[in-house]
Amino acid sequence: MSGGFNFQVTDGLNFAPRQIFSITARTLVISLEKNNGIGVFPGMRRAISPEVLKSVTNDQSDMNNRTITFQVSSPPKHGQIIKLGLENTTTEVTSFTQSMVDEGMIWYEHKDTEALVWSTQDSFSFTISSPPAILENQKFFITISYEIEDPNRPTRLIANTGAFVLEGGKLHIDKSKLDASNLLIRLPESQRAAYEVWFQVTTLPKHGVIIVGDRNITKEKPNFSQYIVNKFGITYAHNGAESPTDNFTFATWLNLKSKSALKPDNDVVEEMFNITVIPVNDQPPELKTKQPMLKLLQGKMVAFGPENLNVEDLDNPPEDIVYTVISAPNNGFLAKLGNLKESIQFFTQADINKGDLWFVQDGSPRSGVFYFSVTDGKHKPLYKLFNLDVIPVSITLVNKTNLVLVQGQTFTTITTSNLAATTDGTSTVISFEIVQPPRFGSILSNDTPIASFDQKEIESGRVTYHMTNFNSSQDSLELVVFTSESNLTGQILNITVKPLVNVTVGLKIPTGLKYTLKIGDLNATELANLTSSDPEYYVVDAPACGKLVRRKMSGKDLYEDIDKFTHGDIEARQILLDVDANVTDQEMINDSFAFMLKADNVPPALGYFTYSVVPYDATLLDSSTTVESFTITTTSLLYTTLSHEKRTTSSWLTRNITEAPIRRFANRNRWGNPKEYESTLSLDVVATGPAVKETTIKQPTVGPKAEPSQSNPLSIIIPLVILGVLLLTIIFIVWFLIRKRKAKKAPPHVRSHSYSMVPQVPSPYTERSTTIPTVTVTPLTPPLKPKEYCSASPLFPPRHDHLLTNSAPSFGSDQKIWLQMDPEMIQHCRKTNPTLRNNQYWV
Structure with a gap:
């Protein structure tokens, strides 16, 4: 399990110390991963698959090269283990490998059909080896039973084979075709003689009848016995219908011979007996396509389908329905899928159904026809005309939008968003020919004037428009789009000049106002700087709900109607939009005016100023x-x-x-x-x-x-209401001052006040002045000088007892007043008091 070798490394002159290289071997272990057994229907065979029998080793690194062998030590008693070879040849084996099991080559076949019972058990013992590992004393179990559902056998009876019958003929069903005597095997052998097998037809055949003896099977009398089938048989008579199949369902059970046949509620086997009808060629073929035709694009090849041409014959398969081309088409030819360059004269309905029949169009725009006959080989041919409808190649403009030239630019590139076309033909080159050139410019490619260009030049960005005449705000050219197969005429590409101006968006103006246009609303500063001129606006379409006016510097009328103004007028705030529309609450009118913007050395451009008129609200x-x-x-x-x-x-x-x-x-x-x-x-x-x-x-x-x-x-x-309120306010102020003047004799006193409603100005004084000012409200005809003092007429009554001003001679000091100030004085006072805000101030 372990070993190694000694080695020494040298460069030819020097030697390294000796080393030991150790090798340790792991024990090879073999295991049976799956041993599930199988079920087999009596007299049938069943594959032993890797899902039911699988052995593996722990040598995962060399699984593909390692062989696992099963050695049968004790064969099965009621069958044999076979190896399935070529052309379904079988050989009994006593050993096999895991790879054979994986490939589905090992089967179990049941052989002992003489001494059958309803269900029995079989098995075989085996050992597994993969040298040097071995696994002994293993057993594989097989269940043999009529209860087993075998996908290769649709019946659980000894025989339920179905049968063939000639159309309109009769079929004799005997024991070889229908046999349920295996149901007796459920009983002990001593009881079998007292029972017999009965059948009941639960669903009658649709295209025929079942005859038992001299009577027909009906719903009222649906029963017959296995004894009748064994001795006399039963007959199925077909009624001649053009149906290719028929069937009837039945139930079978064991019944005591001493009792009448009555189907029980359980222990019943229900199955179907299938009948295949052999057709008789007694019907001619029928053309199902009302208008045989094919639509195709010019120059294309298209396959035929059943929707184009379909002939049905219940007596013959599609392979037997043959077409013959009598007159060939005049705009192409018919061909088979395998060789689309060779014309054919014969084809079948099967060729059409499979998509193997094609029509090759010759590229001409004309439509055509061909004349054909079809027959099943027995009846007279059917003659028909087939139409070939050719759709000419077309060109479609997918994009054709205005070419926009911004004021100040002299050229712009034509892109695919401006001009792009597609074609359904085979040609890949789409060309554009200029029929009518632009009046105020020219079309260039790589800085060279051109009269035609193609789609690829547009995609590469080489085609440009150059404006040479600045007298117009728009231009156009007429094009013809064409390919080698088709053309599209009369295409106009418009060129417009976009004004170089920033226009406000979403502006809403209350009705009844004269709205002053500002730079933020209509700004041509960039154009003015570019051209070193004062851009001019020419009104070409006046607003619907109002008019444009100019503020006059003198004269009786304050405003004059205008149809022209300049960028300088906007900067000087001299242009107003006099809005007058009848709008009710929660309503809005969209309005606009169009203008032509002009400046030096640039083309004019048409622009729009849009806004919304809303109800007046102060x-x-x-x-x-x-x-x-x-x-x-x-x-x-x-x-x-x-x-x-x-x-x-x-x-x-x-x-x-x-x-x-x-x-x-x-x-x-x-x-x-x-x-x-x-x-x-x-x-x-x-x-x-x-x-x-x-x-x-x-x-x-x-x-x-x-x-x-x-x-x-x-x-x-x-x-009017406000006028009355103001008059009452002035009277209240006068009354308040007179009251204070009368209280002047009273001793001075100090009161604390809360200034919670308005901002407070810090004061160095802790007491108020005892001087009570006299306030006189009079119109100020001459304008006040900002540098003299900061004061104004009071708009509201004093907040406290006195009025405060910095240096006004008519007011006391250390007092506060809510007042409306002259704007020029505001600017002066704001420099000295940063707390001033808006038009109302605390001073």
Whole structure:
């Protein structure tokens, strides 16, 4: 089990110390992995497969080269072990190998059919060896029984062979074809003489009758005995139907001879007796295809199928139905699959069913026919015409989209997304020929003007369009697409110039506003820098719900209608979109205007400015306004209400109204503190003179497009309500100041206040000034100087007892007031006080 050898390594001059190479052998172990036994039907044979008998060794590394041998030490008593050879020859063996078992060569065959019982047991003993390993005293068991279901034998009876009958003839069924006497083996031999085997036909045959003696088997009298079959036999008579098969089912059981035949509930064997009908050629072939025809593409080869040509004959198989070509097709020929270059004249229905018959088209676009006859060899031939419908080769454009040239570019590449075609023909080269060249440019390949090109040149990116004339925003060329088999004419490839401008997306404008277009909305800065010019917009399609206007610097009218403006006008915020549409709540109208954008040394380009018109809502506006002065008067407030409807006003009043976002307040506390306020007037987004107004529109969620309406009654009612509230506020302020003036004689005192509602400005004083200011609300006609002081007229009542300003002579110090400030003063005051925010400030 172990060994080795000594060795020494040398280079011819020097020697290494001697070494020992050890070798250890493992014990070879053989084991029986599977020994399950088999079941065999009496008189049958059954394979001994590796699923029931398998032996292995622990030598996994050399399993393929190791032979495992089974040596039979005690053979079976009721049968023999055989080896299946070529052409199903058998040889009895006493030894075999595992590889023979794996290949299905070893079988057990039952031989002892004379001394049969219903079920018995057999076995053989064996030893297993694979030198030097051996495994002794093993036994393999075989069960022999009529209860065994053998896939090679559909019956459990001694005989149930079925039979053949000629169409319309009779069949004699005797003991050799139907024998259930093996059921007696279930009984002890002493009891067998008292019983006999009976049959009952449970399902009658469909195309014939069973005759026993001088009567027919019926549902009322379905029984007969094995004795009748053994002595006289029974007869099956076929009724001449064109059915290839027939059958009947029966039940068989053991019945006491002293009792009448009655089928019991158990111990019954039920099987089927199959009958094969040999047809008689008494029917001519029948053409089942109503319109024999074949559709194929020009130049193709197509196989015939039963759906193209089908003849049926119940008396003959498809191999016996023969076709003869009387007149050959004029646009090709018929051929067999094995040799598609040779024309044939004869074929069978079996050739069609198997797909072996082909038609080879000659490539011409014309259709054709061939004339044929078909027969079964006995009846008169059937003559018919077969149509060959040829579909011409076609070319299909899978892609044909506009070629886009961006302003500032002089050329662009034609890609497969712009132009691509496919064909169902055999030609692989698809070519494009220019019939009408472009008017304002040319087509080049590798910088060389061309009149034609192919699909592969497009795929490689070598075909380009170069614009040489910058007078048009679009161009086109006409093409013919063709192959060696077909062509497609009248194909137009359009070329359009895309404006080099950034247009805002998803803009929503409330109706009734003049919206100032800004660079963020329509930006041609890149085009202006590229061309060193001021790009011009020419309106080619005005908006449906409004118009484009320009802000005038002087004159009676503040705005003028326009159909042209420049990039500089957008930068100067001089262009406005006057939106006027009738939209209700939760509705929206999509609108747009089209423009032609032009600049120096580039082609013009057509563009679109799209937006949505939504219902007016004052809360959507968030305005930051820069103006020269700020004045609130009751007259201007009243005029605001009227001007919203009439849209006519003087420049002075319009500036005072539109430049000041009027707000109302609600939920005031007793000190007049505003908790919530909202815009109540419809403000046009405009600017006059040096005044500029930037409007941010909060976009609400609105519904689908609605039709425009003319007016909104709330635009009159809400300003009037606000006017009344403002008048009451002014009266309250005057009353409050008079009360303070009367309380001036009272001794000064200090009260603590909570400034929870608004931000607080840190103050170095711990007490309030005893000086009570006098407040007079008057219009400020001349603009205030930002450098003189930071003050404005109060819009809301004082939050506390006094008004605070840094240097206003009319106000005291160390007081606070909620006020609306002039925007220019805001910019000045913001530098000195970083807490200022929006249009309302704590100063």
